[in-house]
Amino acid sequence: AQSVTQLDSQVPVFEEAxxxxxxxxxxxxxxxxxxxxxxxxQGLQLLLKYLSGSTLVKGINGFEAEFNKSQTSFHLxxxxxxxxxTAEYFxxxxxxxxxxxxxxxxxxxxxxxxWP
Amino acid sequence: GAVVSxxxxxxxxxxxxxxxxxxxxxxxxxxxxxWYRQFPKQSLMLMATSNEGSxxxxxxxxxxxxxxxxxASLTLSTLTVTxxxxxxxxxxxxxxxxxxxxxxxxxxxxxxxx
Numbered sequence: 626a627q628s629v630t631q632l633d634s635q636v637p638v639f640e641e642a643x644x645x646x647x648x649x650x651x652x653x654x655x656x657x658x659x660x661x662x663x664x665x666x667q668g669l670q671l672l673l674k675y676l677s678g679s680t681l682v683k684g685i686n687g688f689e690a691e692f693n694k695s696q697t698s699f700h701l702x703x704x705x706x707x708x709x710x711t712a713e714y715f716x717x718x719x720x721x722x723x724x725x726x727x728x729x730x731x732x733x734x735x736x737x738x739x740w741p
Numbered sequence: 742g743a744v745v746s747x748x749x750x751x752x753x754x755x756x757x758x759x760x761x762x763x764x765x766x767x768x769x770x771x772x773x774x775x776w777y778r779q780f781p782k783q784s785l786m787l788m789a790t791s792n793e794g795s796x797x798x799x800x801x802x803x804x805x806x807x808x809x810x811x812x813a814s815l816t817l818s819t820l821t822v823t824x825x826x827x828x829x830x831x832x833x834x835x836x837x838x839x840x841x842x843x844x845x846x847x848x849x850x851x852x853x854x855x
C-alpha cells in the first residue's frame with residue numbers, strides 16, 4: 626500500500642512571499658502524484674499532477690511541483706502567494722496498475738494561511 | 742474542465758431518517774465514482790469505490806448496509822445514509838473519474854443529524 630506524509634500541518638506566510646508545502650510518499654511500485662486544494666466547505670480542486678515525463682510540473686494559480694524519485698518527494702511551490710491562496714492543500718498518490726489509475730491515498734493536509 | 746455536481750450541499754435531518762446524496766458528472770462519462778468522508782481538520786477517508794453497473798467496493802470498517810451506494814449510469818452515483826444517527830454527521834465528498842483520467846471532486850455535502 627501507499628502512504629503520503631505531509632510534514633507541515635500548518636504553514637503561515639505573508640502575502641507575496643514564496644512558499645513550499647512538503648510531501649513525501651512511500652510506495653513499492655511506480656506512482657502517480659497529485660496536489661489538490663480545498664477551500665472551506667468545498668470539495669477538492671486539482672492543482673497539478675505528475676503522471677510521467679518532465680519532473681517539474683506546472684499547475685493552476687501559479688503553483689508548481691517537482692517529482693524527486695530518489696527522495697520520494699513531490700513538494701509544492703509558489704514564488705509569490707496571494708491572500709486568496711489561503712486554503713487546505715492535500716498531496717495524494719495513486720498507484721499505477723498497468724495503464725489504469727488506482728485509488729488515491731491522501732496526506733493529512735497542510736493549511737496554508739496567507740497574511741497581509 | 743471536468744465538472745462534478747453534488748447535491749444537496751447541506752442537509753439537516755432528524756435521527757433515524759435516511760438521506761440520499763447525489764453525485765453527477767456533468768460533462769464526461771464517469772466509469773468510476775468514489776465516496777469519501779471528511780472529519781473536521783482531517784483528510785479524506787475513502788468509504789467506497791463504485792464502477793458503473795456493478796456493486797460498490799467498500800473499504801474496511803465501512804458498513805455497506807448503512808451506506809448504500811448505487812452507480813446506475815455513467816453520470817450518476819448516489820449515497821444513501823440509512824437510519825442516520827448523530828455520529829453519521831460529517832462532510833461527504835464524491836469524486837468521479839473517466840478512464841485514465843484524474844479524479845474530479847464534487848463540492849461536498851455537509852450532513853447534520855439532530
